[in-house]
Amino acid sequence: MRTERFRSLGIPLRELHLVDVYTIATSKRDFSPEELSQIGAQLSNPVVQRYSVDRPTEADFDHAIEVGFLPGVTDNVGATARQTIEDYFGFQFGKGEAVFSSQLYLAAGDLTPESLEKLAGALANPLINRIHIKSREEYGKKGMDAVTPFVHLDDPQAAGAVGLDLSDADLARIGKEGILDPRTGERRGPLALDLAQLHAIRDYFRGLGRMPTDVEIESLAQTWSEHCKHTIFASAMDDDVPRGLYKTCIQAATNAIRKKRGGADICVSVFTDNSGAIIFDDEHLVTCKVETHNSPSALDPFGGALTGIVGVNRDTIGFGLGAKPCINIYGYCTGDPDTEPALFRGKNRENPILSPRRIFEGVISGVGIGGNCSGIPTPQGWCYFHDRYVGKPLVFAGTVGVMPRAHNGRLLHEKQALPGDLIVMVGGRVGKDGIHGATFSSEALDPASPVTAVQIGDPITQKKFSDVIVREARDLDLYRSITDNGAGGLSCSVAEMAKESGGCHVLLDRVPLKYPGMAPWEIWISESQERMTLAVPEEKADAFMDLMGKRDVEATVIGTFTDTGRCVVEYDGTTVMDIDLDFLHDGLPEKHLLTLPVETAYPEPDFPCPDRLDDLLLAMLARKNICSKEFISTRYDHTVQGGHVLGPVQGSGRVQTAATLTKVVPGSMKGVGLSQGIFPTYSELDPYRMAIAAIDLAIRGLIAIGIPLDAIALLDNFCWCSSDEPERLWQLKQAAFGCRDGAIAFATPYISGKDSMYNDFSGFDADSRPVKVSVPPTLLITSIGIHPDVTTAVSMDAKFEGDLAYVVGETGEELGGSEYLAHIGIEGGVVPSLDMEAAKARYEKMTGAIAKGLIASAFPVAHGGLLVALAKVAIAGRVGMDLTIPGGMRPDRYLFSESPGRFVVTVAPGDREAFEEVFGDDAHLLGRVGGTAFRVSAGETLIEQPIRAMKTAYKAPFGGY
Known part of the structure; x- marks a missing residue:
């Protein structure tokens, strides 16, 4: 096994060998040595593995650590091994018989008792795992002890x-x-x-x-x-x-939009079933649901995330008379995985929380296993890091389904x-x-x-x-x-x-x-x-x-x-x-909740602007909320079922994209687009604008690949904290009204949603002082849309030398809650606002321009602002840019403002006149695509960096995963 992860935790490992162990517990049948050898052959891969039966494994190691499940914990590998044995020999295990799996880690290194305990803690979760440790000498006598974790309960108690x-x-x-x-x-x-x-x-x-x-x-x-x-x-x-926030905001917005659309309504089933559904074509519906599995994932990240994704798969199977799961969606909010906060559920450092790294790696693995083992592609997702997610992570899991609209005269959504x-x-x-x-x-x-x-x-x-x-x-x-x-x-x-x-x-x-x-x-x-x-x-x-x-x-x-x-x-x-x-x-019983307004007037902070922005650009690209998460995208099978059109990473430079596109009906040229928007750091400053920004980004991601506004629907997922506090309820109320106004402005109805209201951790610090850690009030908006012709879809990567680079949309001097201010350690500021009427007109122009073939690449400006978006487009295409930004605004404020409603697009020179005729003053020419360097100037040079250096910075944070 790779040891870098454990060395980074301060564990002095030289080598770590992994052995898969199967313990067979039978009472009615004794397997002969030959039969056990046959079982070993069935359970191992002869190309990369060898097996042994009833004897210690030979390896160079100092300590052996066996990790198995506690009684009653689902053992999928053991169950599969049992079925394999049954199929091979043609018999059935009886009552009280089973096969149990465990993993044996053989560790070589100068491990002190403290580092050995730390290693065991990194390999197992005591909530679900048993852990047995032996020295090499102890192991050499008879290997590890055989453990059969059957559940033994007293006689059942009658209802009382x-x-x-x-x-x-x-x-x-x-x-x-x-x-x-x-x-x-x-x-x-x-x-x-x-x-x-x-x-x-x-x-x-x-x-x-x-x-x-x-x-x-x-x-x-x-x-x-x-x-x-x-x-x-x-x-x-x-x-x-x-009438409550749901009926007043979410339901009312959807009803108003559907009524106005009349016969052009795309909704089929909203808020009444396990998922929501929209029309895909004359013969098919597509469904969508996004769930959260936050509390279980805080205790057991792998199990919590796995049950989250397979659970929302069942929401799809349980829609109407049954839809086929065809796309999975994920999203993770955790603490920085490179930190280890000292927080405990008990006094005197008892029952420590899982580290952000354990949670992060666990939830990634859980969703991956759920999707990959189910044969469902998982192309769409994101990660967001903040120190207020250390006590309780947020784990979002979603599924898109497809089904015929009718069968033998029966409507299948009923x-x-x-x-x-x-x-x-x-x-x-x-x-x-x-x-x-x-x-x-x-x-x-x-x-x-x-x-x-x-x-x-x-x-x-x-x-x-x-x-x-x-x-x-x-x-x-x-x-x-x-x-x-x-x-x-x-x-x-x-x-x-x-x-x-x-x-x-x-x-x-x-x-x-x-x-x-x-x-x-x-x-x-x-x-x-x-x-x-x-x-x-x-x-x-x-x-x-x-x-x-x-x-x-x-x-x-x-x-x-x-x-x-x-x-x-x-x-x-x-x-x-x-x-x-x-x-x-x-x-x-009915409740009547009262709120208490929170001050949201934060002036734009004053701080000096660097003369050059080269180092700042590289540092921003390496921020964990901006950098590459390709290791997740490639771990998840996003091409199974054969509908892959635009995947999670794009371009020869392989950059994480904002929207994905998948064909879900064989033979159809239509596809399902998915995108998402989330801005947790805006919430404490202006929850109303936060909601608008999330809606806008989710919609803009789909617009950028060519999906028109009238083919888009939304899902809302609120994950709030301390919802018994009037101040938090006021923030919730503001965000809900933002959801209402944003949906109505863009005429994008909600088809499903979910809320999780008490995302708080209450415990103790290392000195046994009471601590409460609440997540930032978090709203995820997911967009689903139907692309009319996937052959016309636009990807994000710059493609041709000589193409023109534009920003479409207006940039405001508004840095509140931005990645830039977080990077330089400044709080406050003005949260970006959006002229939604102007944005809607702009998005309709984008749809028309893409349909006419006027746009070579498109990418929505989001976290990190315009400079980060331009850099990602260049890295994706592995091609340079020579850009000049306008005067009138301080360069760093212009380049790092996260004003919504904007796109970075590249256009062929021959299409310039037609493109500018469509957008008029809404399109701002910044420069040209070409070369191997990324240059930005404003009268004088601000940035000049090789694309390879930018790519290195972008890929670095999770390059070892």
Whole structure:
């Protein structure tokens, strides 16, 4: 293995060897030495690997570190090895038998106990991993000890009644810490229920003349969680938002745009299903959804990000009657991976947070495994670094799907479970992983964050049922409705679908489990991955189950949809839940939130301008929010499924681009474009302008590749902090109104969205002093658009010597929140504003100019300003530029201003007249493309740098990854 990463952490490694270990636990069959050797051959690659059976591995090392999973943690490699052995020998492992995987690291170097502990910490996460360390001498005696991490639980506990006739203090403790378990005396974990909600629950069951069961309390907590109900966006706010921010801003903007468009409306389904959908062509729809998986990723970055991406894949499969996932999207906000902040969840340096590097590398790996193992291209994404993401990262995961508009006269975006339909769960089994995931994500991260909230997804299992559902069962008309088991597990998926039919009756003891001993409430709310819930007509059940069996997909009938108006759950012949659907879904007490304005008047700072900007240009290109992330783009398969048109890196210089373009329907010349906009550092200065800037950049990315405004739709993802503070709510309100105004101005409707409201870390510093770290209020805007003809699409790279270089759009003296001010360590400043009416007209001109073939390359100006955009265009084309900037503004302010609404374009000299006729005074000629140097002057030379030096600076920060 490469040791540079560990040496950079101060670990004195000479060599590090990696051994994959498989431990076979059987009780009914003893494999012979010959059979074990055959298994070794099946599980190894003879070209690059060799194997041994029941003997220590030979290597030059000083310490052996074995890393395996703790009991109950999903072991995908072990499961695949088990299936490989079963297929090879033609038999099935029995109950209580399994194959477990682990990794053995053989480390050579002068490792002290401290550095050995640090190495182990870099290789494993104690939350999900077991770690065994032996010296070479100890290892040489018999190798590592055989460990079989089976789950052993006590006999399952029946559902119990929960008394709520308590003081407010005791009720609040239940809401914060959970129900008291009578067997252990411990609290079960956060319910995220406030006093008003607990009072409403108590009053409801008083009216029924009984106490609630723990299953009912847990189910209400999941259904009413901020994660599921979005209570902050739904609540009345101040005196001017009586219908809540969602209805007032996001929904109202979309409704107004759709009404104005009339017959030209591109939206098909918005805000009512697992994803949103727009028209692709006369025969197809495309869907899109972007989710967040922040809290789990803070505890286990790999598992958190993996479940994020496979979870949003299921949102696609669960749209309508099932869309095929065809593109994945990602976005990561973390701390600087070269820093190691000393923050702890407990006093006296107990339970340290994961380092930004561990989080960064983990989330990259999780999304990569999820997409690559599922055969879904992952072309679109970005990374953003800020020291306020060290306590809780933000992990965005999105998926685009494609589906026919109709089949055999049935509109496929419509679905409805009917009374009498069978409730069928398909996919993975249920375990303790993912319990309290929804409620956990509705609170700040603190020392009591539950381990059970961590999950690891299984993309192979999901791929199997994804294919059989969207390729076979859907078009055989074998089910009437489908949704994914995400937040809240069965408690939410079944109850949501029950609204379609009017009720449900669940037999909980029929649910297949990973291991025996789970309590009813755990089975009901577990978020164990890779599961879908379907409504299957009884007369088609045999055909459905037969098809699932043929495709090796586990499917189980767990109940029936009814029209009783109630959600009824039985376990072992006893009713453990019986709640009116209206109360379950709409009994949540209404809130009226109040905000407190925050000062946002920050003058533009005064500081000296360097005489030359060469060093500044190279330093800006090397900033982590600007530099190349090609190591991610090439790690993710972005060409699988064969629709790749414009990828994540472009030009012979391979520069990260702002927008990607993918064909999703074979034979069609149309394509799906994706872009995104995010400006967290603007939020504290002006959240309204921040939202406008994010919308504008997301739209501008698509405009630059040739997608017209009327073919673009948006998705919003709010990740806020401390949302119980009036000041933070005021910022949220301003941003939401920015979302409304920006969407209406550009006539780009929202089709889906998500919010995550408590992205805070509460813990301690190295001296045991209380610390709270809140993320910057963050809004991600994702744009999706349909390109009319991918053969006319424009990439970002400069292409020909002699082409003319322009900036299209106006530059203002506004540096607030910019990468430039962050680089020189200055806060404040004026956040860039945008004349949206002028910008809309400009974008329509861009679309026309691209359609006429007048533009050779186009790239939106964004983080780092005009100079960074010009440099990236030059690096991508590996060709120089000779530029002269206008006077009237200080050079550094002109070059590093992040004014929105602008493009850098290159134009063939022969097209100059036609191009300038289209744009008039909106296009500003800066110079020419050519040579091997990048020159910028303003009366005198400001910059003269070889393109190769700029490329080196741009690639340097993550060159070792």
